[in-house]
Amino acid sequence: MSFPFSQEIIKDGMIRTFHEDVDSEELKWHFDLNERFVVCEHETDWLLQFDNQLPQKIKKGDVIHIPPHIYHRVIKGTGNLTVKIKEITN
Numbered sequence: 001m002s003f004p005f006s007q008e009i010i011k012d013g014m015i016r017t018f019h020e021d022v023d024s025e026e027l028k029w030h031f032d033l034n035e036r037f038v039v040c041e042h043e044t045d046w047l048l049q050f051d052n053q054l055p056q057k058i059k060k061g062d063v064i065h066i067p068p069h070i071y072h073r074v075i076k077g078t079g080n081l082t083v084k085i086k087e088i089t090n
Helices: none
Strands: 006-010 013-018 035-040 047-050 063-066 073-074 080-086
Touching: none
Parallel strands: none
Antiparallel strands: 006 013, 013 080, 035 063, 035 080, 047 073
């Protein structure tokens, strides 16, 4: 399976990078089986949208909680988007 990001596994989670040349069509609505906490450590104009909600700006330093089984998607901005993800498995 092909993903629209590159990923590095680290001690306490993973780092994902969505590259600026990713096709927006690859950034599909999806849900995760486990709870996740996402942090962006740089300024960006990429957005995150949860089902039935308006897109929200991904802000440097904010912790975004993504509950399990909740549909969401990333909306492409300019430059790369790199986030650190901590996944809580049940």
